[in-house]
Amino acid sequence: MTIRPLMAAVALALMLAACGGETGGHADETHADDDHGHGHASHDEGEAPKKGEHGGRLLEAEGHTVELAIAETGRPPTYQAWLYRDGKPLPPQAGSVEVRLKRLGDIAESHVLKPQADGSLMAATVVGEPHSFDVEVIAKIGGKSLRWAYESYEGRTVIPAQIAMDSGIRVAAAGPGEIADQHELQGLLTTVEGRAARVMARFPGPIRALRANVGDRVRVGQPLATVESNLSLTDYTVTAPISGVVMSRDATVGGVAGEGTSLFEIADLSSLWVDVHVFGADAQHIQPGVPIEVTRLSDGAKAVTTLERVLPGTATASQSTVARATIPNADGLWRPGSAVKARITVARKPAALVVPLSALQTFRDWDVVFIRVGDTYEVRPVELGDRDAERVEVRSGLKAGDQVVVEQSYLVKADIEKSGASHDH
Structure with missing residues (x-):
């Protein structure tokens, strides 16, 4: 348990005690x-x-x-x-x-x-x-x-509205929704083909100056280096062929640039490819045009885009099929070569009644949610159906419009158990 939930549970117990211990089987x-x-x-x-x-x-x-x-x-x-x-x-x-x-x-x-x-x-x-x-x-x-x-009474407790609000307990009406058929995949960020360039010396000769370092942003036509031509013995300027970020610098002042020598590599990182690896039978269900959510591992940031293509070949080492999408990278925090998580939604199925996964708890040997009527909260055993990363279908145990605890449901469970309003059959 994290510190925050523990503190919330303790705070709820103290506030209820201050109100006279108004809880379950009262x-x-x-x-x-x-x-x-x-x-x-x-x-x-x-x-x-x-x-x-x-x-x-x-x-x-x-x-x-x-x-x-x-x-x-x-x-x-x-x-x-x-x-x-x-x-x-x-x-x-x-x-x-x-x-x-x-x-x-x-x-x-x-x-x-x-x-x-x-x-x-x-x-x-x-x-x-x-x-x-x-x-x-x-x-x-x-x-x-x-x-x-x-x-x-069993599985029931009373939590005054102000205490519930201060504890972060929030309810929402159960109702119809959609359950997504989703596939969790791993992926890799790469530069978009055609948006990277190597900066070459046109004529061989000593390098007199370098005007950019790795990580610098440069614009098309910006001077990057000065080279003295061995043929004319005059200096000429090497400029950036595209706008982008300097990914590498393969030259030093005083070194000799040969004809066709790469001095810099520049890449336009304003957008990147996401190559995700699809294994086995999953490849048969994933087609271009479906939504894909990409998650950055470093901080959990997400980008939502559309799958553009499924490459025709198979990766030899992993025997996986590569599916590709493009994501924007305006802040530059998505970095080529980084591993990412991806979730591809291949279909959505309507469901008559859904609740967020955050509403689910266990009580005895049941899957349950908690409903609220006034200031009273009570357990509801539910039969669950399909689920995705955010919500789950409820096949029985609830009706549309029931006010279900969708945040801090564990606090309600803890208060019921503390009050003695739960017991074994």
């Missing part, structure tokens, strides 16, 4: 009472609810008892109940049970339990994750109507 703190931490309104804060012989919560009133549990061994999570009168078991036909849930965002759902051959009542509907909701149990036993209500 309802009745009975998160370990059964497999899902279902609390009972009649319990004092911190008091564990009573358990029945089947491991479920005991809801008692006027001599009648409903033992309520979430059954999930070998099946999706489903409400199951057993009926009792004066501590003695009753047949499931002796009553009825309905469990009404209110999830974050006032989302209501109902689970009606029916008699089973094993002596219990069970719902046919699945209790979706997270098991975090306000619970209302409506029962009728022997003509007597009974009701219990309690809070059952």
Whole structure:
């Protein structure tokens, strides 16, 4: 972990503590009472609810008892109940049970339990994750109507808006987007063919003066050297044939320039080629005209351009195909010979729902994101699909418009775990 995230986490904890520790399972703190931490309104804060012989919560009133549990061994999570009168078991036909849930965002759902051959009542509907909701149990036993209500929160915390803002927590609405089919490649910067020149001496003779050094920018026609001709015994001036940067100087004052001797090499570096190496089957998918993003290794700077051509040959040593693009180099910080990273986008696929990769966390054994409703944050297990370097497709677990934490999501996770609002199934 870097220093910055650590400091942010500590700052969030201190600010929440200053606000009275307003975090996750703040309802009745009975998160370990059964497999899902279902609390009972009649319990004092911190008091564990009573358990029945089947491991479920005991809801008692006027001599009648409903033992309520979430059954999930070998099946999706489903409400199951057993009926009792004066501590003695009753047949499931002796009553009825309905469990009404209110999830974050006032989302209501109902689970009606029916008699089973094993002596219990069970719902046919699945209790979706997270098991975090306000619970209302409506029962009728022997003509007597009974009701219990309690809070059952997991994966939930409250972070006041100002603290969230100061901590850098940011949300954005989940919605449709595109997933790019991208290929990560390595490349090399080279000078553009036809934009480099060697400066030659026209006539042999001693070099009397040199007026440029490596790294100097020169313009076309600028004097670079003075050479005395052996034929005429007069001095003549050697000028720059193109504008650019002096890449090398192959002469010294007092040395002798032979006919056709290279004195300088000049290159126009205002733009450069990027040659990327494509291996194996990837070469079949990469065609000219697709976008390419080039990243400078020294500082992470990026340039976006278009792939111009795929060279017809194969590099003998690496057995790779070379694909080429041109990038601008106005600041001169892209240097020939430098290795770069390249990402080529060969196609884009629409997706009904996407979130940034920064939104993803793990919680228990789930891939999750965190949503915000008011000042309350809660975990959402998600089924993920395709992804690219920036975003991922969400196939289930979210709906369009959900406010998803897209920055500092790890702070929300840390606060939930600290508060005890997470637990093992």
